[in-house]
Amino acid sequence: MSQTLRYEARKPAIAFPLVLRKPPGHEPLAVQLPGALPPAPRHEPGRRAKIWDLAPNLHCSIIGTCLSTAELRRVLTKAGVAGHDASDHALHSEGVRLAEQRSGAAKLLHKALDERHRLAIRQFERASTEGELSALWRAAKERGDIPGAYWAVLTHPAASDSLIAAAFGDVHMLSHLVGAANRADIRRLRELEADKAGLEAKVLRQQEQLRDAVVSRDAKIRELSGLVARTLAHEPIAPMSREADSAERATLARLVADLERRLDGEARRRRLLEERLAACRRDLLRERDLRIGAERRHAILVQELEAIEAGITGSAASGPAERTACAPEIRGLTILYVGGRPSQVAEARAMIERSGALLLRHDGGVEDNPALLPALIGRANAVVFPVDCVSHAAVSTVKRLCRQADRPYLPLRSGGLGSFLAALRRPEVARLGALVAAE
Numbered sequence: 001m002s003q004t005l006r007y008e009a010r011k012p013a014i015a016f017p018l019v020l021r022k023p024p025g026h027e028p029l030a031v032q033l034p035g036a037l038p039p040a041p042r043h044e045p046g047r048r049a050k051i052w053d054l055a056p057n058l059h060c061s062i063i064g065t066c067l068s069t070a071e072l073r074r075v076l077t078k079a080g081v082a083g084h085d086a087s088d089h090a091l092h093s094e095g096v097r098l099a100e101q102r103s104g105a106a107k108l109l110h111k112a113l114d115e116r117h118r119l120a121i122r123q124f125e126r127a128s129t130e131g132e133l134s135a136l137w138r139a140a141k142e143r144g145d146i147p148g149a150y151w152a153v154l155t156h157p158a159a160s161d162s163l164i165a166a167a168f169g170d171v172h173m174l175s176h177l178v179g180a181a182n183r184a185d186i187r188r189l190r191e192l193e194a195d196k197a198g199l200e201a202k203v204l205r206q207q208e209q210l211r212d213a214v215v216s217r218d219a220k221i222r223e224l225s226g227l228v229a230r231t232l233a234h235e236p237i238a239p240m241s242r243e244a245d246s247a248e249r250a251t252l253a254r255l256v257a258d259l260e261r262r263l264d265g266e267a268r269r270r271r272l273l274e275e276r277l278a279a280c281r282r283d284l285l286r287e288r289d290l291r292i293g294a295e296r297r298h299a300i301l302v303q304e305l306e307a308i309e310a311g312i313t314g315s316a317a318s319g320p321a322e323r324t325a326c327a328p329e330i331r332g333l334t335i336l337y338v339g340g341r342p343s344q345v346a347e348a349r350a351m352i353e354r355s356g357a358l359l360l361r362h363d364g365g366v367e368d369n370p371a372l373l374p375a376l377i378g379r380a381n382a383v384v385f386p387v388d389c390v391s392h393a394a395v396s397t398v399k400r401l402c403r404q405a406d407r408p409y410l411p412l413r414s415g416g417l418g419s420f421l422a423a424l425r426r427p428e429v430a431r432l433g434a435l436v437a438a439e
Contacts, residue, residue: 048121049155051110052102058154058164059099061171063092066113066147075112079105113151119350120148124156133158137167143343146174189294196287203280210273217266224259300413300422329433330424331356336380338373338398339364339390340415348420364394377401381432382408384423386415408432 069088072095076082082094098105114121127133133156140149153159153167337345337359349359360376362368377383383402385395402409408428412419
């Protein structure tokens with residue numbers, strides 16, 4: 001009797017089996033709970049599982065996490081089941097449907113996944129027990145290397161149902177976190193755009209009010225100036241009695257006092273409006289700087305994503321001996337990497353050496369002697385360093401030595417492979433590669 005997981009909700013509970021892999025008879029295998037019968041074998045012992053050996057409820061996460069949209073489109077087009085004009089959702093749905101079938105298209109999917117994540121598969125092949133495999137999965141999850149590790153865990157011969165269920169749950173929750181972060185960024189950008197439009201409208205209204213106040217004030221000043229000029233010119237007036245003359249002077253005094261009071265009020269109002277206008281302009285400039293910064297970060301991320309996509313596409317299209325995620329223009333270059341994390345630097349070295357280039361590394365003075373930097377910079381054609389994983393002292397030293405040795409240096413946005421690949425596709429690196437090739 002198979003066990004099932006029961007999910008409680010406000011409506012009546014519904015029990016359904018959480019199938020992880022299909023046994024040879026294609027009967028769904030439920031998660032084994034305490035007291036349940038042991039699961040049936042899923043595939044031959046010692047052999048990695050094929051994608052059609054896995055349960056259908058895992059195929060959606062595999063296709064969505066371990067394959068890019070461009071690569072999935074290429075595989076399905078090669079299999080003749082999708083056209084170039086198919087939507088991303090249609091491609092995903094077709095890939096999930098084909099993964100369950102033991103057909104030529106499913107074999108192409110499995111081959112594409114193995115080729116893309118060959119490094120992760122080789123790393124996980126060293127694990128012979130479930131405990132070692134679980135430790136490798138946790139380490140990959142902490143580094144953020146999810147796609148390759150997920151595919152390697154699901155197909156590993158030592159993977160148990162509980163480990164597969166844990167990995168599936170981790171990937172499921174990670175998709176929620178990524179979606180929430182993207183929604184927060186989009187919402188913040190829209191709020192900034194709305195605030196900017198509101199501030200611009202507010203500044204325009206205040207400018208119009210200030211212009212009207214200035215026009216009214218100037219008209220009052222001209223009127224008072226004319227009255228004073230006529231008074232000083234002793235314009236002839238009709239003779240009047242002493243009482244009438246006194247009343248006229250009192251009226252004139254009241255008029256002048258009232259105009260002066262109104263003039264002072266308009267002057268204060270103008271100062272307040274100018275202060276509010278200056279504050280609005282400062283707010284507008286601050287929001288504009290935030291928007292420009294967000295757009296700049298978006299452009300950098302797009303460049304890194306394009307570099308990764310281009311590298312992945314080139315890796316799948318080339319032969320096993322030619323696969324590389326780096327630009328072909330760097331052949332023959334020697335690049336010095338200062339700082340960074342050892343695991344990511346090792347992956348960067350593997351990629352760049354397959355392109356015919358050489359990667360030198362100095363940790364910035366953590367364990368390596370800083371006195372080695374001048375000699376390493378003298379050997380390198382260019383120097384790169386991630387600004388988020390290197391000390392300020394090391395950066396200052398690298399910049400000073402590069403200027404002395406006339407070597408270009410490229411700051412990286414982060415220590416990730418995306419920033420490194422995007423830097424290798426910059427025009428200055430391509431020019432260096434052309435000069436080295438010409439020599």
